[in-house]
Amino acid sequence: MPIRPEHRHFYPIDWPQLSAVIRFGRAGGRCEACRRPHGQVIVCLDKGTWYDAEAGHWRSGRGRRLRREPRLGALARARLTVPVLAACHRAHDTSLNGDRDLAAWCQRCHLIHDRPEHLRRRRLTYLRRRAMGDLFLGPYPVI
Template identity: 65%
Template sequence: MAIRPEHRFFYPIDWRELSMAIRFGHAQGRCESCGRPHGQMVYHLGDGRWWDAEAGRWRDGWGRRIRIRSGVDILGRARRTHVVLAAAHRDHDTANNADANLAAFCQRCHMIHDRPEHQRRRRRTLFQRKAMGDLFGGP
């Protein structure tokens, strides 16, 4: 995932190389949360379940093997997505680039991991907008 220009100075100069080492060295090209392979087209059901073509099995959102009942219309609900891994900070601190703090996540797992941080930033932004309105527009 591309880094926004206003956040670029938070990351080290060698972030690209560090990210590659985490995604393809440490994680070996698979999401550390669900196991989806980087660069592959994956069939998924939209709720986290996805088809692991290498193993020939369905997996849940955490990479565990699951069984699908035979009477369920899966092919009508299945969608395809291109999996792209990204390096993520487990503690959301971009200054902490220790190996234990970095993880390789697919798009879905990265968004799930970052959800509380995104909500916190959204609340803060809305609070600041309201405060600016009170300051200039009155109560």
């Protein structure tokens, strides 16, 4: 994922090299959570199920091999995606850049991991907007 210019100073100078080592050196070009390959077209079904062409079988959203093939009706809703790996901070702290602090995740796994943090920030944004509205516009009308 690209780093916003206003957040660039939080990352180390060698972040592109560090990210490449984590994504392609340690993880081997696959998501460390679900095992999706970087930059390859894959077939995805509902709830994250996907077909691993290298292994020749279906995997769950967590990367585990499925015991049964998906039903024909589920295959009709299949879509093609191209996962892109990103080096991610497990603890949401950009100052921690050790090997244990970083993970190579695809967009889906990254968003799943960051969901509680996104909800926390969303709540703070709503509260901040409401407080600013109360400060400058008075109380909000009751609807």
